[in-house]
Amino acid sequence: MQLVPTSEQDELRSAVRALLDKQAPRAVRATVDDGAGYDRDLWRRLGTELGVLGLAVPEELGGAGAGHVERAILAEELGRALLPSPFLGSAVLATDLLVGLDDRSGLLGALGSGERMAAVAGVLGPAGDVSVSGGGLRGSAGPVVDATDADDLLVVVDGVVHHLDATGPGVVRTPLRSLDPTRRHARVDLDGAAATRLGSLDSDALQRVRDLATVAIAAEQTGVMGAAVDRTVAYVSDRVQFGRVIGSYQAVKHGCADMYASTEQAVSAVRAAAWAADHDPDALPLPAAVARVFVGPAAFAVTNSMVQYHGGIGYTWEHDAHLFYKRAKSDELLSGPPGAARARLAELMKV
Template sequence: MKLVLSEEQRELREAVRGFLRTASPLPKVRDGYDPQVYARLNGELGLSGLIVPEEYGGAGAGLSELAVVLEETGAALLPGPFLATAFTALALTGTPDKELLTGIAEGRVAATLDQGELSFDGSAASGTLPRVLTGMEADVLVAPAPSGDGGDGGGKVLLAVELAGPGVRRTALEPLDLTRGLAEVVLEGAPARVLGPAPKTGVGDRLCVALAAEQLGVMRAALESIVAYAKVRVAFGRYIGSYQGVKHKLADMHGKLEQAESIVRYAAWAADESPGELPEAAALAQAYVGRACFEVARDHLLLHGGIGYTWEHDAHLFYKRAKADEVLLGPPRIHRARLAHLLEL
């Protein structure tokens, strides 16, 4: 088991952190998705193809490397379809498709994955997906549908639908997280392509680990922000960081961050090196990290005092991203129940 980043992973982290610091600082996040930033992220750093196999033009890296990147995009509250595209690439590791994976690796295709089931007649897909992550920005939707033959994949296949094509209606929703959009997608006989049998296991676990990595970044950035504020904010003639109540709260937040980092590193390692340990590690990641991320973001906002509640302050952006992420793959109670079942408790 490896819980410490390698030299190459640390270099990747610094490269992504430096890029986001200049290309997508927090004030710019409020403007929403910037296609130019996304294009540079993929063109200069090649991040869209990080986990795409080399035979399809990607770097062939593992989930441990993706986790490093997602921690940084989470800390920067990066808007846009990067997480959704990463989810799609993870799903396609079990159902590789040359056309789609090559497009993702080259940065030409922004994709989104939805686990809601569509109906499929052999050439066209229909159905309503009420909350598709970055559904307005994505080019391609990947979703499961019954195969009709009861064969591999539990009788399901993965479909790819061009979201700009006929038979597709997209409606932007007003999300809690202002930095990343949601859309209702209605398909009415939309042309669809079968990618292959839907993987029976493993995809959901990898999505849980990837999301936990983003949540780890949100936690880290929120804690760094409030620690910096506690060093300069004066109340009643003293820096607020000198008050025992504030110091204890910051120590609690730091403890949660340290535990979350160990859990995420272990889960990412398990995904790459020990698949047998992945189900428990993934369930633990969302059972713990999801809630801890929200608690750290909440306390970060509260410790800022009245200014933290204002629209002009960034604290509410972290709070909303943390809450949206906490329920993105189901609330923590679902993952706690799954973990208990896996451990036969």
């Protein structure tokens, strides 16, 4: 198992970070303060200039043919920047469903270039009550991550994947307010919406899509943790209280050391799971479950410490500390309640 990034993977990280450091702060505040949708131009740049939206897509399907380790690096950098984007819905869930179906309709290419955004209902989160009726789809699902800005919807009903135009007749999307203002959700109501059947996946294939999403979410959380550590250390190294830098106090030193240690452990868990996704797919469920169970609470604890060590400014709307805190908690709950995650891990370990 190779857990240390290669030089090519380090270059990938540097390229993504360079772009996001320049563009992400504006995109974050546009979404948080003004309620703007995802920055489509920036999303297209990630797809065309850097070519990173199809990292886990095989070359024969029009992707980069890299792997889930590389996609985890992208997820980590997106989390570090808190970029509001359709990464989870479009570049993870929809992409993995289409790869699982060996889809050659051209939609994978459009998602990989960033020209189109997709969302998925019926795989992650509540299943809803969507059914096939009269040649169309009827019912509702929600909250559906990234559905607010999606061009395409993939709806899974009894293992069958249906594709429909998110802006077409019979589709109503209602934006939902959530804890994390940098990630958009919507309720999707379908009333006879015309859909194209793309194929079907068995329960094992659908579980693999969930496991891969779990790895991507955990990778994003490690990026959130890393940024929280960096920003907190920078702040406590500069803030003076009672005539001395607060980072010189032992309690603060130890707290920052705990934040760093948790982050390093989380990174190891994610890299092990991402490596398994690429090199030992049959073994993926266990490391994916470990990453989910460990990284979620760890990310929330680290971002909570970030808010605390920033003192009064950490509680203000203008400072970004609360955004990291909210992203960490919402990510922890994206795949369902923590108790269910621990129960799945116990089952996989046969405890």
